[in-house]
Amino acid sequence: MGVRVLVILLVFLLGESIGDAATNPYDFSAIKGLMSDWQNTPPNWVGIDPCGNGWDGIGCKNSRITSITLSSMGLTGSLPGDIGQLSELQILDLSYNKGLTGSLPLQIGNLVKLTNLLLVGCGLYGPIPDSIGSLQNLVFLSLNSNGFSGLIPPTVGNLSRLYWLDLADNQLTGSIPVSSGSNPGLDMLLHTKHFHFGQNRLSGTIPSQLFSSEMHLIHVLFDNNQLTGSIPSTLGLVQSLEVVRFDTNFLSSAVPGNLNNLTSVQELLLSNNRLTGPFPNLAGMNALNYLDLSNNSFDATDFPAWIPTVQSLTTLTLEHTQVQGVLPVILFSIFSLQSVVLKNNNLNGTLDIGTSRSNQLQLIDLQTNLIDSFKHSTGVYSVVVILVDNPVCQETGAAGQSYCTVPQTNTSSYSTPPNSCIPAVCNSNQTSSPNCKCSHPYTGTLVFRAPSFSGLGNLTYFEKLASSMMISFQSYQLPVDSISLSDPRKDSYNYLKLNLAVFPSGGVRFNWTGINSIGFVLSNQTYKPSQLFGPFYFLGDQYMNFDVPTTSKKSSNIGVIIGAAAGGFVLLLLLALVGVYAFRQKKRAEKATEQSNPFVNWDPNKSDGSIPQLKGARWFSLQELKKYTNNFSDANEIGSGGYGKVYRGTLPTGNFVAIKRAQQGSMQGGVEFKNEIELLSRVHHKNLVSLVGFCLEQGEKLLVYEFLPNGTLKDSLSGKSGIRMDWARRLKVAIGAARGLAYLHELANPPIIHRDIKSTNILLDDHLNAKVADFGLSKPMGDGERGHVTTQVKGTMGYLDPEYYMTQQLTEKSDVYSFGVLMLELLTARRPIERGRYIVREVRVLINKDKDLYNLQGILDPAIGLGTSLKGLERFVELAMRCAEESGADRPTMGEVVKEIENIMVFAGLNPKAESATTSASYEEASKGYATHPYRNEDFFEYSGGFPPSRIEPQ
CATH class of the missing domain: 3.80.10.10 (Ribonuclease Inhibitor)
Incomplete structure (x- = not known):
């Protein structure tokens, strides 16, 4: 302990003299505590500055350690209580380290900023501590495939932001906890979508209180336990369910009749129980793919x-x-x-x-x-x-x-075939990839808990799975050359298993950063397989990074001791120099800030905003932008609005950009300008417009975007762009915009509410793919704001959520309402409020489900293709009206909207994963000119409070 204290003092006082240290000393002390308990830590874990020296698996922000991702490292040892000292830690992923044993320390509850706790496939055991309920910001909790025993901590019910809860494949016992009085329980997890508790030893009855109509569950997996009693009828109230597994328990009594109401369930497994009564009628489950009721005692x-x-x-x-x-x-x-x-x-x-x-x-x-x-x-x-x-x-x-x-069991011998090449002859330490290159792959087992198919002979399934995984890895810019899937088989739990091998690009082996990144994408469920395969988990093998020397922990400790001794020797001298050193460091920091931060001279009082927190956006000088736009000539003007004008610029590379130049007194002030820079510089998705850079100079505020030649969605719907918007293209625009919004709500950290979804803020690229734009009014959801944030009402008339307007409480469901209005605009090509008529009310009055096209022929846009097959239109209308429900609680999430539009596209014979077509003559013609443009905004009218909105909701 004395050495540890001296190390902290040295980090404080030696500063630049020992490696120009950047890491907070208490965080470094905690990491040293972990290192003292672990073997096989990354080879570059040397020195005393994890942040400044870029230790593998360590992520930092402002000298504080915010993430530890060390999957498949071969770590051995235990998880000590020192982990609780990392007060800024947000992500802890130690998955696939089977040698990591012992119990989960009580101090885990000190990590109050933790959002992702991923300990999949380790060797941990003992009870899960109640302190886990203190992690109020936790979104992902994956402790599956360990040896945890004892009860499920009732305090898990306090994790109100939890999205993914996976405690499967352990040795948990006892009953399922539900709330009682002031005691929490799992029934409180209203926003959680995944309950994974299979392969444990849970007993007792399933409390009826566990389920309610307020829940958003999509996966409920309690298979292979020891549960008794009946299936509660409250299960039938959870309309969002897609996968239900209660097979292999001791359940009895009749199957509740209201399970027939679960119209989204695709896999239902109730086999190997003691269910009785009449054979259940599940005719209403029209999405059902996989039904297994075997080995029960029905009449x-x-x-x-x-x-x-x-x-x-x-x-x-x-x-x-x-x-x-x-x-x-x-x-x-x-x-x-x-x-x-x-x-x-x-x-x-x-x-x-x-x-x-x-x-x-x-x-x-x-x-x-x-x-x-x-x-x-x-x-x-x-x-x-x-x-x-x-x-x-x-x-x-x-x-x-x-x-x-009885034929012999036919096990599939499938393996991803070579990609039009001859497999390479490799040495014993390497494997030939599908691209016929010898390398050291990262391997493991993919386990799918509820696939929607049974036959393993359809190789197309596995080819599509491999393709989607490769696309996912590429989208996250992981160093992956190819992947191989092999040996599909079903185990005794009716799970589908496949061997996975991931091959490196640019060399014969992955570095540790590559392994940690791939492991995190799989352990964190960042990769999403198609619904065909259902919920999955991955068990990674230890990655043997051949030819990389290991570091002796003993020599490292000796080095620390020697350094500590040297530090003690010079301690008195350094105390005398502290004043001089502190002054010099301050001046140096000020100089570095001035050089690196172009906003250092920003005047918050004059610009209505504080200094933006930049994350990669490029700074342009005003002189550069004048050059790119021919001094902002009228010939390059491509749009205008209340904020100012938009110009087309040509970079030295020949690429076009769109430059938005705010005018004096514009509606977009400093706060909005700063907001858009910060948001767009840290969110990246193919359905969000990209920010290239910005300029703040001589009182000018300019934003530089990617150039999108095919205008706004409004231009296309109105006919200005000359693009023919048939039913298929409207569906593809809808899925693109929905995916962009779902990313902001569910994958951005922190989540972001756009607040101004409308047809003029949906842009179309050269392939007619939709991109969400204009983040000036967007609102990040900070700590403690996951449910809602009370804020001044802002948005655009007709699209504005009436519940938000009345309560000033902004939620993700406010965007969902606006998107519902946008869907109706896609159908009708009408403005939300046109000639005094509000589109939501008009559709609600006209709708008649007993008539063709729901009786909406009179208001549908003729260009949609009336007279042709409009498959899925009725489902599209129903989804739009669900999005535009008056109560936010009755609206779906954007993730659910994405899934439903994908289902509609499949029903209409379209591929929801395909890019938009670009074959029509009208599109070819429109793509050659710049008369219309995504940044043109002729009806710029935003509501920012201060006056009553007109026809904000149906009367």
Whole structure:
């Protein structure tokens, strides 16, 4: 301890004389505590300045350690209480270090700024401390695949910002905690979307209080536990659910009838319980892909007539459920159906699989039933049919029929094929990648907890998965050359597993930063697979970075001791020089600030804003921008509004930019100017407009954006741009804008509310991809503001959320309302308020679900393609009206909006992942000119408080 204190003193006093230290001394002391307990720390963890010297896996801000990401490092040891000293820590990811053992220290609760606690696949054990409930800012809590035991801490219910809760694959026992009086419980997690508790030893009944209509859950996984009692009917109130697993417990009683209301559920597994009563009617679950009710004790019943009506089914498993009668031939014509497993029942008569059966159908397993004949087309049929232990297989000559034998289990030997090349011959330490390069891949196992398909023979699934992962890695600029998936198989928990190998680019091995980055993308669920695969987790292997020397911890400690001794020797001398040193450091800091911060001379009083906190935006001089725009000539003017004018500029590289120049007395003052710079310099997404740079000089305020040649969405809807906006293009614009907003709400840190979503702020690039623009009114949600922030009302008339206007409480749902109005504008090409008519009210009055196009033909934009097939339009209208509900609590989140628009596009025969087409003649013509432009704003009218809005909501 004495050495530790002396180290802190040395960091304070030696400063520049020892490596120009930048790290806060208390943070460095905490890191030294971790190092004393860990083996196999990164080789560059030497010296006393983790922040200044760029230690692998350590992220810093203003000399404070804010993140530790060390996945797959091969760390061994325990997690000491020193971790609690890192008071500014926001991200802790130590996943995939199996040698990291011991208990989770109580001091973890001191990390009150922690947003991501990721300890997946370690060797931790013991109880999860109650202090975890102190982490009020926690968004991701992943402790799965460890050895934690004891009860689920009720204090988890205090984590009101929690999005992802994963305690699966541990040894947790006891009952599911719910709130009582002042005691918290899981029922308080109204905004959490993921409850992952499978593969534990939880017991007792499922409290009815656990679920409510106020919750936003999409995944509820309690499979493979020891739960008893009935399934609570309150489960049917959680309309957002998509995956439900309660299989392999001891549940009894009847299945609640109101589960039929869960119209978004895609996977429902209730098998291997003791459920009784009538066979459940789930006809309302029209999104259902995977249904498994096997091994329960339902009342004997004829094969349910509602099952063939669920046209989304891929997998039907009803083994040992006492169904009887004849299987209807229409069952096998479900287009998506892949497997039917109805073993150990009382089905009888003739099995007729028909001639119009699904071409995806792979397996029909009817072992141990009463089938007495099999009708099928002559010749070879591709479906595997198993009728062993049925009367049909006891007839003369039946022994030679393939359907009277149980085939050997066919495990897929799939492996990502080479990419049009010949695999390289590599040494024993390396592997040939799909691009036929020898390297050391990062490997592990992908585990999907509820895939929506059953057949492993459809290799297209795995090819698409590999492609989406590669696209995700590239979007985060990770050093990945290629990835390989292999050996798909189902385990005893009905989980899908695949081996993953990630190959490095630019060399034969990853550095530690690359490994930590890839590991974090997977442990933090940053990579999102398609709904086809459902919720997943990853178990990474230790990465063996060959040829990288290890660092002796003993020599490192000796170095610290020697340095401490030397520091003690000169301590008295340094005390005498402290005054001089402090003065010199102050002057040096002031000089560095002046050189690095172009806003150092900003006058907050004159510009209505404080100095922006810059994160990478380029500073342009006024002289440069004059040169790029030919001294802001009229010929280069491409837009104007209340803020000033927009000019097209040409950079020395030949690339175009759009330069927004504020005029004196403009509506966009210093606060908005600063706000837009700060926000756009730290958020990056393909559906957000990019900020190239800015200029603040000689009283001028200028913003430099990427140039988008195809104008605003309003221009296209009004016909000014000459672009034909048919139904497909409107859907693609909607999904692009929705994804940009969802990123701001759910992935930006802190979350951002745009506050001014409208058609003039949706820009179209050269491929007609939508980008959200104009962040002058945007509001970041700071600490403690996750629910709402009380602020002056700002926005644009017609799009403004009436609840926000009435209460002045701004939430993400305010943007959702504006987006709902935008969706109606996409349908009608009308302004939100036009000739005294409010579009939301007008649609609500006209809507009639019993008529074609919901009775909206009279107000739909004719250019949308009236008279052609407008598949999904009714669902689009319903979604828009949900977004425009008067109460924010009744509106979906933007993440949910994205998913629904993707579903609508699939229903309409479109690929929601594809880029927009650029083939129409009108588009070709429009793309050649600059008459219209995304920054033109002829109806600039923002509401900033101070006067009553006109027709702000339906009367």
